[in-house]
Amino acid sequence: MAKDKLEAQIEEEKAVLLSVCTSNTTLERVMEYLEELAFLVDTAGGVPVKKFVQNLAYPDPKTYFGSGKLDEVHDYIKENDIDLAVFDDELSPSQIRNIEAVLQCKILDRTHLILDIFSKRAQTAHAKVQVELAQYQYLLPRLTGMWSHLQKQRGGIGMRGPGEKEIETDRRIIRDRISLLKKKLQDIDRQKLTQRSNREKFVRVALVGYTNVGKSTLMNLISKSDVFAENKLFATLDTTVRKVVIDNLPFLLSDTVGFIRKLPHTLVESFKSTLDEIRETDLLLHVVDISHPDFEEQIAVVNQTLEEIHAGNKPVITIFNKIDNYRWIDKDPDDLTPKQKCNITLDELKQTWMAKAGTKTLFISAKTKENMDELRTVLYEEIKKLHIQIYPFNNFLY
Secondary structure: OHHHHHHHHHHHOEEEEEEEEOOOOOHHHHHHHHHHHHHHHHHHOOEEEEEEEEEOOOOEOOOEOOHHHHHHHHHHHHHOOOOEEEEOOOOOHHHHHHHHHHHOOEEEEHHHHHHHHHHHHOOOHHHHHHHHHHHHHHHHHHOOOHHHHHHHOOOOOOOOOOOOOHHHHOHHHHHHHHHHHHHHHHHHHHHHHHHHHOOOOOOEEEEEEEOOOOHHHHHHHHHOOOOOOOOOOOOOOOOEEEEEEEOOEEEEEEEOOOEOOOOOHHHHHHOHHHHHHHHOOOEEEEEEEOOOOOHHHHHHHHHHHHHHOOOOOOOEEEEEEOHHHOOOOOOOOOOOOOOOHHHOOHHHHHHHHHHHOOOEEEEOEOOOOEOHHHHHHHHHHHHHHHHHHHOOOOOOOO
């Protein structure tokens, strides 16, 4: 019953979203980023009610926004009983204190929000240790003034996990806890390494992509399994591995955590053993939500993250998912102005991306199962080639 009350409290929290539009970006792009931030707030259980954007050369080092704009946000928060303010960038400890003094509400930055969602989503002991370590590493430099705030306001978004026990207010104890968690992860890493070494003689394939592009749904279709899938960000934290057989060819397929813009460095570090599954795979299936207006940037974010974790040299099949959800606006034949992105048909988009992707490219719908036979055929051929290369003396399957 107590848990239900806490969840109800989380669902009722109203949030304002804040971002700075610098000379390096456009207002349109900032609003798109805030839409993603709103989705993050919704995933965490909050209700985004208003977005605030200020044009600045760079965020104010003391208060992120200028003083006048921050006063405007304060007035709105007071008039509308807003519970928290969420910033689309990572804030410094001093910025959090200064902003909180003006707004008089709970302050979260993008990193803290993502960590909170990961804490909510973590199910296994492995994922919980990884998330807890990332939380402590994020919170340690922000201890000053933060714990008194947490003691006043229990529950809600950003309040999960470490920080609710008074004993953890001591820096030394938190550092000791971080050391203990790192040791636990080292033990888990060794166990995972042993598990991966036991998968020899199988080609390993991993699904990668931006969060919420349909990787888990595709995993369920290919492997005929029942991996949890939901229209929320970071529905999958733990890597799920399934043995799959296409015709007479067996291989291992893994579903991995989704990437996101500005993925917190502490999460990348603590999820090392999970990301090792990607590093040690033989073939990557890069799943893309073609219906998303910014799918090109999402592709770039995933490619950059793969480079950062030293997995950028893997063979890749690019799978554009959700073609059933792709929409475009027919352009008037008499309109001679250049086509906008919204006027490009799916067929034109296919030709464009098949030409410039540099990898094998497929267009499917995991929801309606469109073109799944083509995907299985391509998978079979690519895995067969890899199997011959990796295990040249074990080709009796073909």
